[in-house]
Amino acid sequence: MIYTKDLSKSYSGTTVLNIEELSIPKGQSFGLVGNNGAGKTTYFSLLLDLIKPTTGSITSNSVVVDQSEEWKPFTSSFIDESFLIGYLTPEEYFYFIGDLRGQNKADVDALTAQFEDFFNGEIIGKKKYLRDLSKGNQKKAGIVAALIGNPEVIILDEPFANLDPTTQIRLKQILKDLAEKQGVTILVSSHDLMHVTDVCERIVVLEKGNVVKDLETNPTTLKELEAHFASGMATSQEEE
């Protein structure tokens, strides 16, 4: 589904991302972990053609993302709050995204109705602008907006941050269902190793822009990841 080849991104000589080859099959739930500055958001931005790769390319469903826009109809994403339009209400925002993705109001209503639990009564029908919602509620709205229009690829950057524990658990269930039952390819990044191992079948660890680990999730993955990041701490202390 998504194939990355010889991809690199550098800013004035400093390489921030360098991936030789990475292939994500259709329907996989894919997790990206790494410390700050590891290149997670850079990779997602490249995937969405928001920045231009220095070398190499990403191919999504045999579309080269920085050459054609054909990937847009089947890809949706929520990277950060700047994906929201502050002066719209959540409903208006959903309808707007729906319009862009060829869904009418009824389709959008039907979809958002499924997320009543997830919204916890704080999003729909409140007559509030998105800019007036709390960070967590903004995130909920953004994540659900990314599910509108039956996308085949969903990209979520740090979806668990800022959410309350109940919502985190619900979100994990939603993401699992999407990948397992509907064959959607899901890419998430997170700092929370536990959440990622819960949700993702496969986890890739980025470090200073390089892929250092590529793991199939199994019961020992969490331990392995924790060990990896703890040892990283030890080495960085030695460096100091």
Add this chain to the structure above:
Amino acid sequence: MIKHFLNLEWKQYFRSSYWQKSIALNILLVFFALYFVVMFLGLGFGLLFILKKAFPEQDAFVVANGFMFYWIIGDLLMRFFLQKLPVMSVKPLLTTPIKRSTIVNFVLGKSALSFFNFLPLFAIIPFSIMLIRDGYSTSMILTWMLTMIIIVLIINFLNFIIEAFSAETELSFLPVIAVVGTLFGLDYFNVLPMKTLVGDGLMYIANNPIFILIPFAILAVFYVYNFKILKDKLFLDSSLKSKVTEVKAADLSWTNRFGDIAPFMQLDLKLIWRNKRTKSMAMLLVIGVLYGLFFYPQPMYREMEFMFAFIGIFSTGFFLINFGQFIPAWDSGYYKMLMSQNIKYEQYLRSKFILMVMSVVILFVLGIPYVYFGWKILIAHFAAAIYNIGVNSHVILWGGSFNRKKIDLDKKAAFNYQGTGAVQWLIGIPLMLVPMGLFALINWLIAFEAAVAMLIILGILGIVFHKKLMGFITQKYLDSKYKMIDAFSQDN
């Protein structure tokens, strides 16, 4: 403590990307400031002679004081639009061991050092010197000077009180208009002769220095009131408590007739109506309609036919220019999202185009009464409207592809330079000067009718080649996509 604050202020000013990026704009502002300083100096030194000439049989000092009321009103109005509330990013300071009152006093003290408080001094001090040289008693004039300085500060703090009220109302101009209107009305309808009251008061204080305590007391009251307002705001309550502003949703289904661009048009209309900056811009439309009234009542301008084209382009294109010059920066807050969505750039731009065309038509229709000043004016305005639709709309969209500055929608519009770059200055040349110059040239060489025809033909050419032009403009936007995304995600 003050030392720390000053240090922070300094860094905030010189490290802001706004300062670093728009040096040209800053230089321009400095020139403006210098210009005003020179004007005021001239006024200060020249006023005595002017008054002596204009009112030979009256005492110049008394006459000057008689006009002080108008100066106070004018200053208040000017400050409301130009002077910014003193701000300081206090959030990081709230948890540090600094007394809240220290912060407030610093912010208020800082405002006393504003350029707007120094500017009158450039007139007051020379005027005082001239008065003393003219033989007025030194002690009297010095008292007067001190009183004037206190009054300047009173206006300074009164303005902040007015601004604090206007921040809470929907129509931000209302409080200042109410205050100034009341003051002026009291005088004009002789309810309370403010003009003589202020003049006599100033004279009285100058002669009896002890009464300087009165303006001083007023200043103290205003300061304390400001202190109270600001201190109340120094809690995070205002940002933590959920706002209760209910959404007023208008029915925008009429836009559906525009087909595939309807979602964007609805978005644009909501953008204009729901954000402070765009909303006050929309209010400025009134100025666009009334713009001709600055010129046409004077016979002098009615002789100058080339002015018709200029006024026509400006008044029918007022929205086009104000809205268009910041495309696509209006959407800078969520530009990343738009770019990752399944949108056709051409639709996005066409929505803005249609909005601008509609505004030109509406403004032209509202301007039809100008026919009162002569049918030639109406015809010139019509030609200008066609030119705006056919040519300027495309030019400004094209110029937008060079926009690299983010806009914060929640700030008010008048004299807000955020998002202004070289583009906004340069775009004025093809937009206004070229059609005006061409019009003037043909009007002079051939005839008025030929000049009008030229504008109309150019406009129609633009309309005919609309599809082609849009294709070209769209490509321009696509080419600068990455640069725009990068620029819009940076804070100024």
